[in-house]
Amino acid sequence: MGVLVPLTRPGWVDAGRQLLAGIELGVREVNDAGGVGGRPLELVVRDTAADPERAVAAVEELAGLGAAAVVGEYHSVVARAAAERAEALGMPFLCSSAVLDALTEQPAQWVARIAPAQSHGWRTYADFLLGAGHRRVAVVVQPSVYWASGTRILRECFAARGGDVVEVGVGEGSAGELCDRLVEEGSTALLLLVGYPEPAAAVVRAVRGDRRLGEILIGAPAGQPEFAGWAGALGEDGAGVPFLRYLPERLGPLGERVGKELRERLGEEPSFVAFEGWDSVTVLAEVFRSYGTDRAAVAGAWPRVHVEGSRGPIRFSRTPGTGVWQWVWAPVRVADRDPADLGRFRIRYGEGAG
Numbered sequence: 001m002g003v004l005v006p007l008t009r010p011g012w013v014d015a016g017r018q019l020l021a022g023i024e025l026g027v028r029e030v031n032d033a034g035g036v037g038g039r040p041l042e043l044v045v046r047d048t049a050a051d052p053e054r055a056v057a058a059v060e061e062l063a064g065l066g067a068a069a070v071v072g073e074y075h076s077v078v079a080r081a082a083a084e085r086a087e088a089l090g091m092p093f094l095c096s097s098a099v100l101d102a103l104t105e106q107p108a109q110w111v112a113r114i115a116p117a118q119s120h121g122w123r124t125y126a127d128f129l130l131g132a133g134h135r136r137v138a139v140v141v142q143p144s145v146y147w148a149s150g151t152r153i154l155r156e157c158f159a160a161r162g163g164d165v166v167e168v169g170v171g172e173g174s175a176g177e178l179c180d181r182l183v184e185e186g187s188t189a190l191l192l193l194v195g196y197p198e199p200a201a202a203v204v205r206a207v208r209g210d211r212r213l214g215e216i217l218i219g220a221p222a223g224q225p226e227f228a229g230w231a232g233a234l235g236e237d238g239a240g241v242p243f244l245r246y247l248p249e250r251l252g253p254l255g256e257r258v259g260k261e262l263r264e265r266l267g268e269e270p271s272f273v274a275f276e277g278w279d280s281v282t283v284l285a286e287v288f289r290s291y292g293t294d295r296a297a298v299a300g301a302w303p304r305v306h307v308e309g310s311r312g313p314i315r316f317s318r319t320p321g322t323g324v325w326q327w328v329w330a331p332v333r334v335a336d337r338d339p340a341d342l343g344r345f346r347i348r349y350g351e352g353a354g
Contacts, residue, residue, distance in 0.1 A: 007132065018277070021173075026281025037289070052080070055081050060089070067091070071095075076099055077145055077146055078098070083324065094111075098115060101321050116330050135162065139191045150193055192218070207315065220241050226245060241336055242349075246331060333348075
């Protein structure tokens with residue numbers, strides 16, 4: 001089984017580490033239970049470093065090495081490049097964490113996805129903001145297909161309900177000028193559609209340090225505050241920043257067990273990304289057991305998958321706009337770090353919120 005993960009900069013290394021931990025735990029449990037047909041699963045891990053070209057080269061290499069399938073990847077632009085190449089090569093690719101709606105230009109037969117599509121999650125985030133009374137929101141944005149897609153989704157949601165989204169380029173000026181712009185615009189929320197840890201942390205420090213913006217909400221729909229590095233870099237300034245979290249309000253018995261194992265493996269609280277990794281391996285192992293490891297058989301099994309994942313039953317179906325076999329849907333919540341306890345997450349929107 002090939003694995004694509006960002007393990008070095010400029011990739012989100014925290015996310016890559018969590019994703020790999022979930023994948024490795026899943027493989028260990030499969031092998032402890034006898035493997036697949038008496039044979040152990042073997043991982044071949046490749047670091048994408050958030051580079052689409054490296055991901056494409058890795059997919060080609062893994063195909064040449066005889067991998068039965070590829071799992072992983074966190075960055076959407078990277079996953080899209082990997083998915084396109086996997087589809088062209090006839091290599092089954094189960095995308096664990098990337099959310100960009102259209103992972104492939106044309107409907108794919110060889111690609112499936114565990115993570116919810118960006119439009120689904122970000123519409124939920126827009127509902128949270130609008131429900132909290134935010135009608136004029138600023139977004140600080142870096143150039144990227146992923147961030148541009150997120151901005152479009154937010155604009156559509158806000159425009160439909162009489163709201164407005166103002167875009168502020170991250171490179172347009174100093175932090176002080178950014179704060180001046182926010183004051184002039186009268187925005188009640190600022191969303192970080194930028195890389196992690198920088199420039200996201202620098203923007204947070206600047207806004208938190210400006211008394212004029214004491215009431216503004218800082219949000220990060222892409223999930224930067226989920227990772228321990230966020231709290232380590234920002235301390236109290238990193239609290240109260242709502243983000244999308246793909247975990248239920250309460251895990252069931254299977255999820256609790258997986259979470260305990262992940263916690264021991266990581267030495268910290270597991271993120272939703274680690275659960276996505278575990279779920280990916282669980283799906284593929286069941287496909288291998290039921291349908292074999294021939295690549296065509298694996299890809300042909302996507303619509304027949306019915307597996308109990310750590311966050312609920314997983315099935316794949318065709319979803320308009322995604323082009324791939326999609327789990328509809330993983331649990332979606334808006335959460336933040338509790339100002340009274342940075343290690344604790346609060347649900348701000350979704351089941352059990354309030």
